[in-house]
Amino acid sequence: MTTQAAIPPEIEKTPDALVGRLFEATLGMLDIMAVYLGDQLGLYKALHDDGAATSSELASRAGIDERYAREWLEQQAATGILEVDDLAAAAGDRRFSLPQAHSDPLLEKESPYSIAPLARSIVACAKVLPQLMEAFRTGGGIAWADYGPDMIEAQGDFNRPWLVNSFGTEILPAMPAIHERLVSDPPARVADVACGVGWAAISIARAYPKVRVDGFDLDGSSIGLAQQNAHEAGVSDRVTFQIRDVAEAETGQYDMAVIIEAIHDMTQPVGVLSSVRQMLREGGLALIADEKTADTFTAPADEIERMYYGFSVFTCLPAAMTERPTAATGTVIRADMMERLGSEAGFQNVERLDEPALDMLRFYLLTP
Numbered sequence: 001m002t003t004q005a006a007i008p009p010e011i012e013k014t015p016d017a018l019v020g021r022l023f024e025a026t027l028g029m030l031d032i033m034a035v036y037l038g039d040q041l042g043l044y045k046a047l048h049d050d051g052a053a054t055s056s057e058l059a060s061r062a063g064i065d066e067r068y069a070r071e072w073l074e075q076q077a078a079t080g081i082l083e084v085d086d087l088a089a090a091a092g093d094r095r096f097s098l099p100q101a102h103s104d105p106l107l108e109k110e111s112p113y114s115i116a117p118l119a120r121s122i123v124a125c126a127k128v129l130p131q132l133m134e135a136f137r138t139g140g141g142i143a144w145a146d147y148g149p150d151m152i153e154a155q156g157d158f159n160r161p162w163l164v165n166s167f168g169t170e171i172l173p174a175m176p177a178i179h180e181r182l183v184s185d186p187p188a189r190v191a192d193v194a195c196g197v198g199w200a201a202i203s204i205a206r207a208y209p210k211v212r213v214d215g216f217d218l219d220g221s222s223i224g225l226a227q228q229n230a231h232e233a234g235v236s237d238r239v240t241f242q243i244r245d246v247a248e249a250e251t252g253q254y255d256m257a258v259i260i261e262a263i264h265d266m267t268q269p270v271g272v273l274s275s276v277r278q279m280l281r282e283g284g285l286a287l288i289a290d291e292k293t294a295d296t297f298t299a300p301a302d303e304i305e306r307m308y309y310g311f312s313v314f315t316c317l318p319a320a321m322t323e324r325p326t327a328a329t330g331t332v333i334r335a336d337m338m339e340r341l342g343s344e345a346g347f348q349n350v351e352r353l354d355e356p357a358l359d360m361l362r363f364y365l366l367t368p
Contacts, residue, residue, distance in 0.1 A: 011300050031079055035106070035119040037072060044098055044106045052085065052097035081106075109157050110164050117157035124151035125314035132318060141321030144219060151315065152222055156197030159261060162358060163199040168207025174356045175365070178285060181255050182208040188255040191216065191279055193246050193272065194262035198226030198239070204258070205235040215241040216249060246275040254279045257286045261361060263341065264290055264333040265316050267326040273345030277368050286347070286366040292358065293334050304360055308332045335362070342366050 011017070038044045046061040047053060053061065055070035062069070073096045076082040081102060085095045104111040124147040131142050144152065173179045182188050187210035192201040195215030205213050217223055226241040257276045263269050276286050291308055294301065301309070312331035320328050329337065335352050342350035346368065353363040 027079075029122075031081075032119045032122050034072065034075055034079070035081070035116060036123045038076065039106065039116040039119060043069075043072065044103075047082070047096070047098040048103055048107055052095040054095055055092060058096070110161050112161050112165065114157065114161050117154040117160075120150040120154035121158065121311075121315075124148060124154065125311075128314075128318075132314065135318050135321065139321065141323070141326075142318040143322050144319050145221075147315065149221065152219065153197070153225070155261075156199060156222070156225065159196075160199050162361075163203045163260070167200060168203040171356045171363075172204070172207065175287070175353075175363075177365075178256060178287060181285075182211055185210070187211055189214070189253060191246070191249065191254045191257040191276070193257055193259045193276055194266070195226060195241060196222050196260070196262075198222075198229045198241060200258055200260045201226070201239050201241070202230055202233045202235055205230075205239045206233065211238065213239045214249075214254075215239065216244050216246050217241070218243065218245065246272060246279065249275065249279050251278045252281050255281055255284050257284070259286070259288045259290075261290055263288060263338070264329045264331055265319055266329070267320050267323040269327050269329065269341050270344045273341060273347070273366070277346050277366075280368055284368065288338065288364040288366065289358075289361045290333055290338065290364070291331060292360055292362040293332050295335060305332065335364075338364050 041064060042062050043058060043064075046058060050061055055073055056066050058064075058073065059066040059069040070091060073082065073084075073094075074091075077084045077096055082096045083099055085097070086093075089095075098106070105113040105115045107116070108114060109117070127148065127150075128142050128146055131146060134140065135142055172182065182190075182204070188208070190201070190204055190211055190213045192198070192204075192213055192215040195201055195217045196219075198215055201213040201215045204211060215223075215226055217226070220243050223241045223243050227236070230236040230239045230241065257279060259272075259276070263273075266272050273286075280286065292304070293308060294305055298305065300306075308331040316331040317328060320326050320330070327341075339350045339352070342364070347366040349365075349367045351365045351367075353365055356363070
C-alpha cells in the first residue's frame with residue numbers, strides 16, 4: 001500500500017471538534033466493515049468481472065440474498081465507492097458498477113494501491129475486543145491464532161505488493177554487500193525468519209535464481225500458505241518452509257537472514273536475534289525491515305505513527321504479552337530500540353538504512 005504521512009496538525013480542543021472527529025471516524029469504520037463484506041463475499045470481484053449489476057444480478061453472481069445485496073450496493077454508492085447509473089430508477093432496477101480507478105485498491109493484491117487487506121486486519125482486531133479488555137485488566141495477552149485467518153492472511157497481503165514488486169529487483173540490488181553475495185558462487189543460502197506466508201522468500205528466489213531460501217515460522221497456517229504460494233510462484237524447488245523455532249535451526253549455515261516486520265511482535269527479540277547470529281556463516285549479514293517510526297515520541301503524531309499505535313494497542317502488544325518474560329515492544333519500535341536489541345544479541349554493528357526507502361518501513365543491516 002502506498003501512503004504518505006501528513007504533518008501532524010494542531011488539534012482543536014473543543015467539544016465540537018472531538019465530536020466531529022469521532023463522527024468521521026465512525027463513518028470510516030463503517031466503510032471498513034462494508035469493504036470487508038465486499039472483499040470476502042466476492043462482491044467487488046463479481047462487479048469487476050461481469051460488469052454493472054442490479055441487486056438481483058449481484059445476488060445471483062455472488063450467491064447472497066438479494067435484500068442484503070441491495071442494501072450493500074446502496075451503501076457503497078452512498079459512500080462513493082461504487083457508481084449507480086440512474087438514481088431515479090426503482091430500487092431493484094438500479095445498476096451499480098465498480099469504477100476502474102477503484103479496482104486495483106480493492107482487488108489487485110500485488111498492486112501498490114492494495115487496501116482491502118487493511119480492512120481485514122481491522123475487522124480481526126474488532127473480533128478480539130472482549131479478550132483485549134480482559135487482557136488490559138489482567139496483563140495477559142492474545143495469541144495470534146485468536147485473531148483468525150483474517151489477521152494472518154492480511155498481514156501477508158499487506159506487505160505483498162512491495163515484496164513481490166521491488167524487494168528482489170530494486171531494494172536488495174541497492175545494497176551492494178547483500179547483492180554481491182546473492183549473485184556469487186557458491187550459491188547463497190538465505191533464512192527467512194518469521195516468514196509468515198512467504199513473500200520475502202519467494203521474492204528473493206525469483207530475483208536470484210541460484211539462491212536457496214529456508215523460511216521459518218511458528219504458525220502452522222502461515223507455513224501452509226507459504227508452501228502453496230511458493231508452489232504457485234514456481235520456486236518450491238529452491239524455497240522450503242518449516243514450522244520451527246530458529247533456536248533449533250542449523251548453526252553457521254546461512255549467508256544471509258531476513259526478518260520482515262516481525263521483530264516488534266516477538267516476546268524475546270534478543271533471543272531470536274542471537275539465534276539468527278548463530279545461524280550465519282562468517283561474513284554473513286542479517287537484514288531487518290520494521291516500522292518506520294519517528295526517532296522520538298511525538299504528540300500529536302503523524303498519520304503513520306497513529307496507525308502504528310492503533311495496531312500496537314489492538315494486536316502487536318497483546319500478541320507479545322502471551323508469554324513471560326516478554327520484551328513487550330509494541331508496534332512503535334524506534335531506531336534506538338532496534339540498535340539496542342541487535343547489540344544485546346551480539347551483533348557488532350547495527351546500521352540504520354534510510355536508503356533504499358519505503359513509505360512505512362525502515363531497513364537495518366546487522367553484521368556479527
